[in-house]
Amino acid sequence: MLYHLYELNQAALHPARAAAEAYRMMWRNPLNPASHTVVGRGAAAALELFERSTRRYRKPEWDIDTVTAHGMTAAVKPVTVLAKPFCNLVHFQRELPNAVQKKDPKVLLVAPMAGHFATLLRGTVRDLLPDHDVYVTEWIDARFVPRSAGPFDLDTYIDYIIEFLQGFGGNVHVMAVCQPTVPVFAAVSLMEARRDPNVPRSMVLMAGPIDARKSPTAVNKYATGKPLSWFRQNVITQVPWPYPGHMRLVYPGFLQLSGFMGMNLERHVTAHRDLFHNLIQGDGDSAAKHREFYDEFLAVMDLSAEYYLQTIETVFMEHKLPKGEMHHHGELVDPSKIKRVPLMTVEGYKDDITGIGQTEAALELCTGLPDSMKAHHLQEGVGHYGVFNGSRFRNEILPKVRKFMRAHQGQGSLLKRVLQRVA
Incomplete structure (x- = not known):
C-alpha cells in the first residue's frame, strides 16, 4: 500500500x-x-x-565518451557483455590498438547495490580507464525485474560474482566499493575453498562493512536498533502495476x-x-x-526484499562473516582459505558510513594469506565517497591501488599453472 x-x-x-x-x-x-x-x-x-x-530521478547515463590513455585520445563505449535478470556486466571498450590494451590489467569494478545506480562510480571508472581495462556490474532496479525471474538474495549475489570472475578465467583484478565488499570477499573465499583456478589476480576492498562491529556508525546503529521483523513489516512493500516487477517484494x-x-x-x-x-x-x-x-x-x-533483509541480518545484526558463521547455500564461507589472492583494503579517515577498521578486518580474517600479499591504506581527509571518487582518490588512493594491482599482475597466471601441474 x-x-x-x-x-x-x-x-x-x-x-x-x-x-x-x-x-x-x-x-x-x-x-x-x-x-x-x-x-x-x-x-x-x-x-x-x-x-x-x-x-x-531516472537512472543517469555514464557520459564517458573519451579517455586519454598511453598518449592517445580514444573513444569509449559501454557495452553489455553479459546480461542477467538482476545485473548487466558492462565493459567500457576503449578504441585503442590491441597491443596497447593487452598491457593494461583487467579490472572488475563491483558497484554497490545499496540504493544508488552503478553510475555513482562514474568518477571511479573515468579515473581507472587510462591505465585499466574496466568492467562494471550494473545492477538493475528490482521494480523492472519480472517475478518470473525468481528471487534475488545475498546468496544469489555471491553466485553472480563467482560467475563473473570465472568468466575472466583468472585474468582480472576485482575491486569492490562499499556494500559489495562482503559478497566479493565471500565469493573469493568460496572459490579458494573449492580450489577454483579462476580466482582473481588480486582483490581490493574499499570502505565496506566486513566487520560492522568496529567503529559503528549511525548506519550500523540504525540497522541494529530494531528487530528484523520491524524491517520486514515497515519498509518492505510490493511493486505496483504497471511496472514489470509488479507484486515483487522490495525495499523501495x-x-x-x-x-x-x-x-x-x-x-x-x-x-x-x-x-x-x-x-x-x-x-x-x-x-x-x-x-x-x-x-x-x-x-x-528498488532492492529485492530477500537481498535487503538477508544483508541486514547477516552483515549488520549477526556479523556472521567475521564470526565465522556465514554460509552460502549451506557451505561455510571461510576467509582463511584465501591463499592465492593478494588483498588490499582502503578506508577513509572521515567515513561516517563505514567506520575505521570495518574493511581492514578482512586482512585479519585472511589468516592463510602471507603478509607480503596484504596491504592497507587509510586515507586522511576523506569521507565515504572520497574513498572512491574525487581528487584524493585520483591523486593519492588510486596510485597505490594501481601499484598493488601491477605488482600482482602475474600472480593469477602463475598460480593457475601451479594448480594445473598439481592436478
Missing part, C-alpha cells in the same frame, strides 16, 4: 511539475524583459526548485533516499538554498555542479 500511495502522489504532482517547468521556461526566456530582473530570476529559481524537489528506493537525506538533512537544505541564490545571481557554474551531483544522488533504485 505504501508504494501505491507514493505512485499516487507522483501522479497527482505531475500536472504541477509540468506547469512549473513551462512557467520556468517563460521566466528564463531572454525575449521576456522580466527574465533580466531579480523578480524574474527569482521566479524561475523557485519554479526549478519545486520541479527538482518533486521529480522522480524512495525510502532509501529518505534515509540518505535524513542523515545529513541540514547539509542538503543548505545546498538547495545555495542553488536558489546561485540561480538568482546567475552563477551558472555553481548551479550546474549542484544539478550534476543531485541528479546522481537523488536517482535511486
